[in-house]
Amino acid sequence: MEYVLKTENLCKSYRSHQVLRDATMNVPKGSVYGLVGRNGAGKTTLMRLVCGLQTPTSGSYSLYGAAYNDPSVNFARKRTCAIIEAPSIYQNMTARENLDVQFSLLGMSSGKAADDLLELVGLTDTGTKKAGHFSLGMRQRLGIAVTLAGNPDFILLDEPINGLDPQGIVEIRELILKLNREKNITVLISSHILSELSLLATDYGFMDKGHIIKEISARELERSMRKSMRCVISSAPGFARAAEKLALEYEIISDSEALLFGNTTVTSLVEALSSEGCELITVSGNDESLESFFLDLIGGDGNV
Amino acid sequence: MFKLLKTNLRHLTFRRIFLLAAAAMLLLGIDAGLSMRRNNFFTSEDFIFGVPIVAGVAIFIIAREHSDGTLRTKLTIGYTRPQIFFSFIISSFICMIVLFLCLILPFFMIGGISFSEIMPAGKIAFVFFVIFMVYAAACIGSAAIALCFSRLVVIIAVTVLAALTMAGVGGSAARRLSYPATFMEHEYDARLDEYIASREVPNLEYVTGFNRDILRTLYKASLFTQMRGVDDYVSVFLYRGADVPMEQYVEICRNDTTLDDSDSTILAIRSIYQFPLFALGWIAVSLAAGIIVFRKRNIN
Incomplete structure (x- = not known):
């Protein structure tokens, strides 16, 4: 090059x-x-x-x-x-x-x-x-x-x-x-x-x-940016247990909202959540932004 | 380099400050010319006022390049720092020549004939060469300072400080050189209410030997005292009565070492031929220091 x-x-x-x-x-x-x-x-x-x-x-x-x-x-x-x-x-x-x-x-x-x-x-x-x-x-x-x-x-x-x-x-x-x-x-x-x-x-x-x-x-950045699912749920503890069962990383945003990282199907997610007594209300794909990639890279959320 | 110079000079026509300065110089020239024509009176004051004008024009034009960021452009498109430095120095110098002409042309047009009746043409030319060199040193020195600092306030502060130092040192040297070697002491009788005796006593303040040489050098080196020296030199022709032809008198003053140079006119007559050399020295020092700093300095 x-x-x-x-x-x-x-x-x-x-x-x-x-x-x-x-x-x-x-x-x-x-x-x-x-x-x-x-x-x-x-x-x-x-x-x-x-x-x-x-x-x-x-x-x-x-x-x-x-x-x-x-x-x-x-x-x-x-x-x-x-x-x-x-x-x-x-x-x-x-x-x-x-x-x-x-x-x-x-x-x-x-x-x-x-x-x-x-x-x-x-x-x-x-x-x-x-x-x-x-x-x-x-x-x-x-x-x-x-x-x-x-x-x-x-x-x-x-x-x-x-x-x-x-x-x-x-x-x-x-x-x-x-x-x-x-x-x-x-x-x-x-x-x-x-x-x-x-x-x-x-x-x-x-x-x-x-x-x-x-x-x-x-292109590399696009590939390396972590994909996530934004889930609206009925119970945050139930979501956490289900994510752990699927061995996936997660992030609880609020009592009714959470992010799930990694590759899984919606079907297996629904099954895992229902076994933990948690209802999945909505789910949407969520790509990590350049901003969060950068913040992850520098290890903090300073002034960008 | 030529492109830079051409651009700088072309750029001048857009600067209101240059046109104002040219108008001010014309007025000063007219004033000096009228004084000469009407009263046979020459003073370097009008010419001294011109010095901060030419320095100010150089400073403001270069400082504007800093504030507009256009100095950066010249670097980023591949001009070297020495090329940029010398282009500004040369354009400031050309600008100074134009302003100087605005000053002396009306002076000579109005008062030239009167002046030539008093002083030989060669000596007039030399006097104006001395003034020109003072202008050149002030202009190039100011331009070099302006290129070495970014902020207008700092540039003005440094230039004013340099000018005050020069005026202070030169003025102080001139004052100390003017102390006479002896003075008359008078004995006063209060009862008779009259002086009854007088005698010449040595002046303890009179500076001699190496110290006097140092003071003479400082006097010659200061652009401020150079302008005063011009005044003193011209005043010999204007006002001084002598029992020999004036040119012969000047030669006597220059060569007769028994004559004491505590007389400011004698000091001026002896020093004036060295003034341009000292001005040239200042130009060389300004250029050398300026290019060293400008090559290394960070431009924001």
Whole structure:
């Protein structure tokens, strides 16, 4: 498999505070790589390092095979663009002027390409309005347009949907999917909104306390997520005894509700429950969410 | 690098602060020119006011790059840190030249003829070269500071602190150098209500030897005292009567080591040719320190 970005034992400390600890990550080409982690897990720091905004304390990374301390990495960076925390745009310029500046920085002429980008992100009608007067969603979309100016192959997006309204979230999601599918752009995206991330990502990297604790593709994740049955029952103790009889894991949610993990048929479950004097009122399939997978992984239910 | 420079300079036209600064410089130039034309009066004050203006423009433009996050973009799309650093330094310098022209063109258009009647053209050119170098050092120093810190408040605090230190050290050195070697002590007879005797006594505050050399160096190194030195130098031509032609008088002051440089005009005449070298030194120090810090610093 070809990787756009590989990090190896990447560490970053600010004075005595270590933010990244031996972070090892591989971003496959053409993927939408979701970086998942709590606040302060080190996601933004990792992205800053990869963008060259900061230098690692130890460890290394390579971008398109070019080591971070090799001069050739600057050529690799020309294929990369990023929005870290907030979009990088000149607040005193219009959307079009911002794109003109970006094209000029890249040594390219803007013209139709700038118009196409504005159309792509839905900012064609902003006219002479300065970016400083844009809404957060408009700024975010302009930031994405600016990053796309040089036709990059790899985009890093740090919390791109933070602060967006539901419609904005859908627009950004569709834009990212469109870029990935139609232009084969690799996207590294971090987000707190895991349900949203699960609609985008083809690969995941889970971060905790500066470590990448697990890397997994979306397919593998789907397979490894535990299936469960959500049961509405008449007696919780009876349910517990029946689950133990079937040698299955369970979780009592309330007096009348419980989760049953593992593979079993509804028939055998009903039989076991009735032998324990417990009535099964309703039963539904329940897939474990990305959020609970992550919480299980980090061993707690901290702030995700 | 050229693309960066072009973008930075193009970007300037969008900055209101640059246009305001240019207007302020024009006004200062007009004011200085009118003073020269009407009253044959030259003071470096108008030119001193221009120094914080050029420094402020460099600071605000670079600080805006930090706050808009556009400095990040330049790094993420593959420009190296030295390229970014020097592009900002060069664009700030070009911006400073434009502002300097806004200052001196109206000055010369209004007061140039009057000035040339008082001072030889070569000396006028040199005086403005000294002022130009002070502007260049202030602009490049401020730009380097602005590139090394992210927050506008910190940038302004560091720059103001540096400027105050420079003014304080230079001003203090100039004051201590101005103490005369001797002073007259007068004996007063209260009964007669008149001075009855006078004698010259050595001044114990007078600094000599190596310490005086250090003070002279501090005087020359301070951009603040360089501007004051320009004033003192020009004042020789404007106000000082001498029994020899003025240019000859200046040469005597420069070369006759028996003349005491506690006289500020003599000190200025002797130092002015070294001012640009010290300004150049500041530029070199700012660039060296700036690039070392900027290459290593974390950009948020």
